[in-house]
Amino acid sequence: MVKVNANYLKLQAGYLFPEISRRVNAFLASKPDAQLIRLGIGDVTEPLPKACCEAMKAAIKEMSGVEGFHGYGPEQGYSWLREVIAKQDYQSRKCEISPEEIFVSDGSKCDSSNILDILGQGNRIAVTDPVYPVYVDSNVMSGNTGRAGDLGRYEGLVYLPITAANNFEAQLPEEHVDLIYLCFPNNPTGAVASLDQLRRWVAYAKEHQALILFDAAYEAFIQDPALPHSIYEVDGARECAIEFRSFSKNAGFTGTRCAFTVVPKTLKGKTDDGAEIDLWSLWSRRQSTKFNGVSYIVQRGAEAVYSSEGQAETKELISFYMENASIIRRKLMSLGFKVFGGEHAPYVWVNTPSNMDSWQFFDHLLHHANVVGTPGSGFGASGEGYFRLSAFNSRSNVEKAMERIALL
Secondary structure (H helix, E strand, O other): OOOOOHHHHHOOOOOHHHHHHHHHHHHHHHOOOOOOEEOOOOOOOOOOOHHHHHHHHHHHHHHOOOOOOOOOOOOOOOHHHHHHHHHHHHHHHOOOOOHHHEEEEOOHHHHHHHHHHHOOOOOOEEEEEOOOHHHHHHHHHOOOOOOEOOOOOEOOEEEEEOOHHHOOOOOOOOOOOOEEEEEOOOOOOOOOOOHHHHHHHHHHHHHHOOEEEEEOOOHHHOOOOOOOOOHHHOOOHHHOEEEEEEOOOOOOOOOOOOEEEEOOOOOEEEOOOOOEEEHHHHHHHHHHHHOOOOOHHHHHHHHHOOOHHHHHHHHHHHHHHHHHHHHHHHHHHHOOOOEEEOOOOOEEEEEOOOOOOHHHHHHHHHHHHOEEOEEHHHHOHHHOOEEEEEOOOOHHHHHHHHHHHHOO
8 A cells, every 4th residue: 555645644633724614614504694704815806907818818819820829838937027027026126136036836835835845854944923824834744843732833843923022023033943934024914024124034044054935925015115025125135035926916816826936046055965056956957847837828917917007907906905904904993903914915913802712703703793714823823812804805895894893
């Protein structure tokens, strides 16, 4: 009989979103006529930008003729897309990133997991708490942790709490770590990092020869022009950081699937015998072996995000969701909730009321307001006592959900 990867057996029984689905389905089985409003998962609801749709239509038309047909594309992504990404997302912000250092993919969730393919065993790994669950679970699957303790924290990981007590600013590890996961604007708390904060992380990483995995999937939602959008705005980050970006939230590509990862050619790792090796070559080999690239049609749609029409339309989408977040923030604050986030990210992070734990509050909202959110404890032990509401929904649903919560 074939042997299985026993690391999967260390995963906690109820991954956050399947457990939410289980409870929601059980509720609907008892009350099938309930009109649920889902403010839990971070999926977009508004149509794709018109510029992206028109670009993909044109690409489909090209594919219908012999001259315009495209088969396998370059695994790293078409050069015309990587060039516009490098110019508009990085070089415009004085970040020294070249098109060759950009790898187009089908999702930053995939890339943040797959990056472990090129990293060895025995690295000391730090994650924030609360944290996007994929960072932790992918390390469990790869055999980089022990088992989970009573609080759900896995042996072998260094947890960095981010709560109201420290203004949701992760503190530098007090010990040596080799790999650091950072996400700003943060999922789930909505917190942001200043340039000075990122400088401290880069300084730590360079001192300890550590690698930062920087998830900037929500950078387009930043409203303050003084805040950094990329870790490469910090001098020295090219020597210690990989950055993940996505078209999912800014342009609504959650179902269309397109993202990219930046791996500077100046990044180094070491082999078991201590020899240095560049990570760009390893990631390039990994992608060319295990990935056939994003479709030509989708990449043309992503390219259109950077057109003048695409930029205007994506800004409208971002403004729409941020106004939803503002509505949620204002209403909950008027009801006496302690509210965080929602100013530079599409997530609002709320203290649970009346000494309820996060799953009790989930059930309370589900059963009495027919509103679905996300329990903070599902993101980590330090998320207990908090609750995440997503601004990704229609305006009418957001307003209706707030009306229902006001009646509780």
